[in-house]
Amino acid sequence: MNYRFFKTTIATAIAVLAIVVTSGCQNESASLPPPHEITDSTVSVLDGMSLKDYPGPKAQILYADGQADFFCDTLGLFSVYLRPEHDRKVRAMYVQDMGTADWAHPTGHWIDAKQATYVIGSKKPGAMGQTFASFANRRDAEQFMKSEGGTLYRFDQVTIDMATTDGGVVKDHNM
Template sequence: MLLATPLLAACSHETPPSAKAALEPKRDTACSLDGMSLADYPGPKGQLQYAQGAPDFFCDTIELFAVYLKPEQQRLVAAVYVQDMSKANWEHPVGNWIDARNAFYVVGSRLKGSMGPTFASYGSEAAARAVAAREGGKVYRFNDITPAMAELDGGVLKDKSM
């Protein structure tokens, strides 16, 4: 029975007691999913900090969710971070990292990230609701976002302005 405990922990998304702090990506940091430069694209970024090993950075929050919510995600996640876009510059966001599990997300708005439509992340419900009223979309909490919502079927296909 003791051998089963480490195996269960390996499949867990639970944050261990000593969660890692957010890191600021370097100017040349590439997205772990598609290799795109984080600095070259607008909108909120994301990062997964693992219990062991290097973090994964994402040039768009939808990519972070696509990876995090995959059933095959086997690494123990120590922390999940997104940027608070009520405090960051949309075109060139830097810093303002918040715990993704406590954030509010505007899904289905007119706001665009690197992959086209994005999950705009905010540190407060009031900020998220104000953006949803102005830009369209619906406000969600972290645990309300499903794998189907985060499918990566191509930003160009979803972005009718391209």
């Protein structure tokens, strides 16, 4: 076997492998569709409440079919997304960064819901009472938790039992 051919073949294989590996490791959020902005007519899919009329973080799910569901608080997003019967293909989920958004009248400041840090069980009310306060920066979440109480969670740590709209963890003040 020709040594030069072998060396070239190995170098080419390594280069192709490097391209494949790095393309698979690119930031997933780079391919996410942009979030929708809230308008005067934007209402929660769960109860028809106007998102602009209430305090606290809002949320949205963008589906593969182009449709979007909005939620007047982040608890609603989790209560829908984590249901066992939820089978719609999700393209993206967004929540508002409460480290930069105005709690009383949040607009914009959308972040990838899966990358956010959440404070659950705080005394700061959202649209439906206690909510999952969402933050892009963990330090902002820790500061919020120190002043408002609650516990820090990552997206993947939130369970359906925590996201019940009938009480559950958000009503447990002992946590």
